[in-house]
Amino acid sequence: MIPPLHFVDLFAGPGGLDLGARNAGVPSVGIEKDPNAVATRLAAGLPTVHGDVRDFGPADFPETNALAGGPPCQTFSGAGLGAGRAQLDRIVAAVKQAGADGHVTAPAGADERTALVLEPLRWTLAAATASRPYEVVVLEQVPAVLPIWAAYTAVLEGIGYSARCGILTTEEYGLPQTRRRAVLVARLHGPVALPAPTHRPFRRGVPRCDGNQALKPWVSMADALPGRGPFTAISNYGTGGDPKARGRRDCDEPAFTVTGKISRLRLVDPDGRELPRLTHSEAGVLQGFPANWPWAGLDIPQQIGNACPRPLAHALVEAALGH
Structure with a gap:
């Protein structure tokens, strides 16, 4: 014990x-x-x-x-x-x-x-x-x-x-x-x-209602950030080693891995127009912190x-x- x-x-x-x-x-x-x-x-x-x-x-x-x-x-x-x-x-x-x-x-x-x-x-x-x-x-x-x-x-x-x-x-x-x-x-x-x-587990193109029914569906960015309207997130780093190959995730999918460069993550609306980037509070939520976590000091994206x-x-x- x-x-x-x-x-x-x-x-x-x-x-x-x-x-x-x-x-x-x-x-x-x-x-x-x-x-x-x-x-x-x-x-x-x-x-x-x-x-x-x-x-x-x-x-x-x-x-x-x-x-x-x-x-x-x-x-x-x-x-x-x-x-x-x-x-x-x-x-x-x-x-x-x-x-x-x-x-x-x-x-x-x-x-x-x-x-x-x-x-x-x-x-x-x-x-x-x-x-x-x-x-x-x-x-x-x-x-x-x-x-x-x-x-x-x-x-x-x-x-x-x-x-x-x-x-x-x-x-x-x-x-x-x-x-x-x-x-x-x-x-x-x-x-x-x-x-x-x-x-x-998240699988691109696989509906989250599919799979093991004993497990809960994965949580999307839209679930975590209900105050945001529809958006697509454009990765802050390249895929396959190519910085020009920026991945995309819709808001009804989980976020990419949150790194210290999270402030570079671009958000666009369904018409491709730029939206305000994630606040410190929102970035923290994607890392599992409460929305009211009292971020302080400098370099908060790196902290997150x-x-x-x-x-x-x-x-x-x-x-x-x-x-």
């Missing part, structure tokens, strides 16, 4: 995972380095430590017994230059070595941001060494990080956890957006499984794009609880 949980959220951002945990009835405290995301968190009343996760450890948060984190994804993302992807095998080897000797050491020459993906493992092993192991661990990142999460899974199982990792698609958990994430859930006492989908989607966070926390 898991005791009442209290998360420490590494790389906490503007509060997506905290909000998902809160929806599951679990309190959290977040560590965040970016002053803009910290401004949003404080405006939202989220317990926050403004600092670098590398400067802290489990002993600094004795009230917590659960760990969550979404390390920075820029070096692993397909939209970036690929420094993390180039180091993938060496990071996986570092995880395996940590499992063998208990010490987390970044590969020599690894990009500083890339090495941050090892921080949740450092925290988890440190807590176990201090005989205060975390009851659950919840992690999420871009799909390219799945091999690292798979290596984490083996290490966690080696110290007594039940752990699972995989790729989840966010519209299958009620987010009005198609977004793929590599996730990991681990539980110290009792078996764990990845969360089962609650909504049908970097955030863990709230419905996915909720599903992961519930899975970690064994619900």
Whole structure:
């Protein structure tokens, strides 16, 4: 039986995972380095430590017994230059070595941001060494990080956890957006499984009423933004590597993956006329935040794009609880 949980959220951002945990009835405290995301968190009343996760450890948060984190994804993302992807095998080897000797050491020459993906493992092993192991661990990142999460899974199982990792698609958990994430859930006492989908997958041209009738239909942009009239969204990035090949989604479909460039997403009416672009509130809604989330600080589109989607966070926390 898991005791009442209290998360420490590494790389906490503007509060997506905290909000998902809160929806599951679990309190959290977040560590965040970016002053803009910290401004949003404080405006939202989220317990926050403004600092670098590398400067802290489990002993600094004795009230917590659960760990969550979404390390920075820029070096692993397909939209970036690929420094993390180039180091993938060496990071996986570092995880395996940590499992063998208990010490987390970044590969020599690894990009500083890339090495941050090892921080949740450092925290988890440190807590176990201090005989205060975390009851659950919840992690999420871009799909390219799945091999690292798979290596984490083996290490966690080696110290007594039940752990699972995989790729989840966010519209299958009620987010009005198609977004793929590599996730990991681990539980110290009792078996764990990845969360089962609650909504049908989006397939272009397939009516949302089709498919598994035990699941809810996917959520469209029109569902999430009822104040908007009919529109078509024109992607803020290219498809197939061609920046001139801009994808299109009608408002009765889920949004494209929300990135830090969400403010560049063009909206046009049925006659092709330009419409006002998404407000910060609307962009946040597409990432699962309430419409009244008090965005603050600078670079709000980047805050939104970097955030863990709230419905996915909720599903992961519930899975970690064994619900």
